[in-house]
Amino acid sequence: MASMTFREVEGSSLKYWMLFGGTGLFVLFGFLSYLYMHHHGHVVTGMDNQIVWGLPHVFAVFLIVAASGALNVASIASVFNKPMYKPLAPLSAILALALLLGGLLVLVLDLGRSDRLIVAMTHFNFMSMFTWNVFLYTGFFVLVGIYLWTMLDRNVKAYSKAAGTAAFIWRLTLTTGTGSLFGFLIARQLYGTAMLAPMFIIMSFAYGLAIYLMVLVAAYAWTGRPLGDAVMMRLKTLLAVFVAAVLYFVVVYHLTNLYFAKMGSAETFILRDGGILTTLFWVAQIAIGCVIPLVILLTGLGRQRSWIMIASALVILGGIAQMYVTIIGAQAYPLDLFPGMTVKSSFYDGVIHEYSPTMAEFFLGLGGVAIALLATIFGVKVLRLLPVNLDDATIAKLEH
Amino acid sequence: MNDMKSMPDNTLNSPERRRFIGTATAAAGVALIPGVMLFEVAHGRPEDQAVSSAVRWGMLIDATRCATGCDDCVSACSTENGWTPVAESQHPRQAPQWIRKLELQDPLTQKETNLPMLCQHCGDAPCIDVCPTGASFRRADGIVLVNRHTCIGCRYCMMACPYKARSLVHEPLNDTQKPDVPRGVGCVEACTFCVQKLDRGDGTTACAEACTAAGNDAILFGDMNDPDSAIAKRLRELPTKEVRADLNLDLSVRYHGI
Numbered sequence: 035m036a037s038m039t040f041r042e043v044e045g046s047s048l049k050y051w052m053l054f055g056g057t058g059l060f061v062l063f064g065f066l067s068y069l070y071m072h073h074h075g076h077v078v079t080g081m082d083n084q085i086v087w088g089l090p091h092v093f094a095v096f097l098i099v100a101a102s103g104a105l106n107v108a109s110i111a112s113v114f115n116k117p118m119y120k121p122l123a124p125l126s127a128i129l130a131l132a133l134l135l136g137g138l139l140v141l142v143l144d145l146g147r148s149d150r151l152i153v154a155m156t157h158f159n160f161m162s163m164f165t166w167n168v169f170l171y172t173g174f175f176v177l178v179g180i181y182l183w184t185m186l187d188r189n190v191k192a193y194s195k196a197a198g199t200a201a202f203i204w205r206l207t208l209t210t211g212t213g214s215l216f217g218f219l220i221a222r223q224l225y226g227t228a229m230l231a232p233m234f235i236i237m238s239f240a241y242g243l244a245i246y247l248m249v250l251v252a253a254y255a256w257t258g259r260p261l262g263d264a265v266m267m268r269l270k271t272l273l274a275v276f277v278a279a280v281l282y283f284v285v286v287y288h289l290t291n292l293y294f295a296k297m298g299s300a301e302t303f304i305l306r307d308g309g310i311l312t313t314l315f316w317v318a319q320i321a322i323g324c325v326i327p328l329v330i331l332l333t334g335l336g337r338q339r340s341w342i343m344i345a346s347a348l349v350i351l352g353g354i355a356q357m358y359v360t361i362i363g364a365q366a367y368p369l370d371l372f373p374g375m376t377v378k379s380s381f382y383d384g385v386i387h388e389y390s391p392t393m394a395e396f397f398l399g400l401g402g403v404a405i406a407l408l409a410t411i412f413g414v415k416v417l418r419l420l421p422v423n424l425d426d427a428t429i430a431k432l433e434h
Numbered sequence: 435m436n437d438m439k440s441m442p443d444n445t446l447n448s449p450e451r452r453r454f455i456g457t458a459t460a461a462a463g464v465a466l467i468p469g470v471m472l473f474e475v476a477h478g479r480p481e482d483q484a485v486s487s488a489v490r491w492g493m494l495i496d497a498t499r500c501a502t503g504c505d506d507c508v509s510a511c512s513t514e515n516g517w518t519p520v521a522e523s524q525h526p527r528q529a530p531q532w533i534r535k536l537e538l539q540d541p542l543t544q545k546e547t548n549l550p551m552l553c554q555h556c557g558d559a560p561c562i563d564v565c566p567t568g569a570s571f572r573r574a575d576g577i578v579l580v581n582r583h584t585c586i587g588c589r590y591c592m593m594a595c596p597y598k599a600r601s602l603v604h605e606p607l608n609d610t611q612k613p614d615v616p617r618g619v620g621c622v623e624a625c626t627f628c629v630q631k632l633d634r635g636d637g638t639t640a641c642a643e644a645c646t647a648a649g650n651d652a653i654l655f656g657d658m659n660d661p662d663s664a665i666a667k668r669l670r671e672l673p674t675k676e677v678r679a680d681l682n683l684d685l686s687v688r689y690h691g692i
Contacts, residue, residue: 075619077605082527086589086602146587146602146620153584157567164566164590220560220681221596369598371551371677372538372692379551380520381534381598382527 045415064401067394084387090144093399097137102205103242105130112198124419136406223300224364240276244349262426274331323352487574492658497691499652510644516612530601553599553625557684561591587620
């Protein structure tokens with residue numbers, strides 16, 4: 035196999051520092067939003083005792099799910115022995131770490147008592163899926179960290195496949211855990227199903243790859259390094275397969291629910307009567323997040339890099355919408371304490387719960403995205419993560 | 435009296451007499467001690483004594499007696515536990531409500547039912563299962579509580595509770611707090627079955643007292659494990675149901691007339 039040269043990006047240009055500073059500004063906004071929420075309490079958010087998990091959770095869960103998906107490219111290289119993906123693997127690993135970092139920060143800064151994080155690190159209830167996730171996230175950092183080390187240090191390169199396989203199994207477990215945060219809840223009609231675990235895994239494949247593609251193209255375009263169509267065509271076909279699989283899972287999930295009479299009204303709410311949630315489901319999640327990207331990726335448009343970028347961006351936007359519908363939608367529909375009865379109370383029983391996120395929540399969520407990007411931008415400057423050349427001729431040599 | 439008179443004087447201090455008195459006293463003691471201990475458990479408990487699972491506090495709510503428009507149980511809870519009534523809150527959607535009145539109607543028959551809804555103190559509580567730090571816990575006597583020191587405000591228990599019984603304290607609290615009912619911003623809270631009253635030995639809750647005072651007697655509170663308690667007797671007589679019985683959560687609150 036031909037050898038491949040990896041090099042840090044120089045990162046001394048004005049453009050680099052503007053990107054760094056711009057992203058850093060959003061990190062700052064996120065931090066200020068956190069201080070504001072922490073000082074005043076959650077009363078300054080749109081969350082209440084009906085919608086208890088709001089926009090920060092949408093961003094946090096999206097980033098955590100995307101993190102495990104971003105590792106996919108590396109897994110294909112080491113676990114499934116595809117030499118073409120090997121030079122793409124280090125970026126995949128750093129992106130996975132960065133996205134998880136961003137997601138986790140949003141999650142912990144949205145706690146009612148974020149100052150008690152140490153309690154979460156020292157008191158465990160092993161019946162809780164949340165507790166298991168704490169270990170899954172920590173293990174992910176460790177395993178992907180080791181995996182990245184085996185990729186960057188020639189002395190330990192022999193362990194790369196073993197580390198890659200361990201990280202691959204771990205990431206599947208991690209996303210199963212994330213899906214099960216919701217899947218293990220009996221109270222809410224739209225949760226409480228084993229479907230959510232595999233669905234989250236396939237969602238992670240799509241979101242993670244879409245983010246990876248955008249970062250890869252941006253990094254090569256902005257550093258002036260050659261990136262051939264061979265890589266792009268392979269990855270965009272993979273993205274199309276993942277997006278189609280997400281669509282399949284969404285269809286099966288809703289069809290199954292529709293068939294059960296007890297789920298009828300909750301499904302009707304999401305699919306027809308849910309106002310903004312219904313719009314988000316059909317327009318953002320299904321059309322923008324799945325159908326349009328599929329059309330772009332599977333037709334002639336998909337041969338043009340700019341269209342692949344548009345498709346990737348749409349998959350990301352659709353993914354955030356899917357998280358919004360999944361997390362907010364299930365809470366907006368009231369708990370059915372007395373099936374078949376109409377219910378009224380001072381505590382908003384029996385009514386659809388409204389949710390209007392505030393700017394603080396939005397910027398806290400964006401802060402997580404910004405942290406992930408900032409860590410990646412910094413990572414490619416200090417570590418040899420990106421091959422100098424990914425043109426078609428170089429890639430062709432790898433495969434022969 | 436006649437027996438006493440007929441008794442010879444010398445038998446008063448006879449060894450048989452003394453043995454009899456000794457045995458009788460011991461027997462009475464053996465018979466009384468569990469009763470005294472149960473009394474202790476059920477009626478006030480020294481602070482250094484652990485809660486016993488011999489007691490299971492429970493509530494029977496008779497929806498047929500719950501009056502339309504009456505919310506005395508809610509006001510009493512608010513006063514006893516120091517949470518601001520929702521009507522007085524500046525942020526009603528975010529205001530904690532430990533107990534609330536539900537108005538149900540069957541759309542087919544138009545039959546209306548009133549009942550208070552509160553933490554059901556499940557024997558197999560989803561909030562305890564999901565709590566990452568173990569802050570949600572169940573006392574030996576069946577009361578489900580939140581440890582104020584280890585709740586991190588993640589709200590996972592609120593996602594998991596099928597009864598919408600829990601609230602997050604969304605804003606810093608004013609000085610209406612009660613010294614024996616600790617609360618705090620950023621923590622989750624719910625009905626405690628007035629644990630402070632039970633530990634003082636009151637044997638009942640503020641809502642049950644208020645309901646009785648209003649003359650409705652819709653709420654009966656007591657030890658379900660004690661076969662002679664009023665609640666245990668009523669539960670044997672009345673047909674009762676658990677809300678969302680399909681979930682099989684072993685609730686400590688039973689409803690009649692739903």
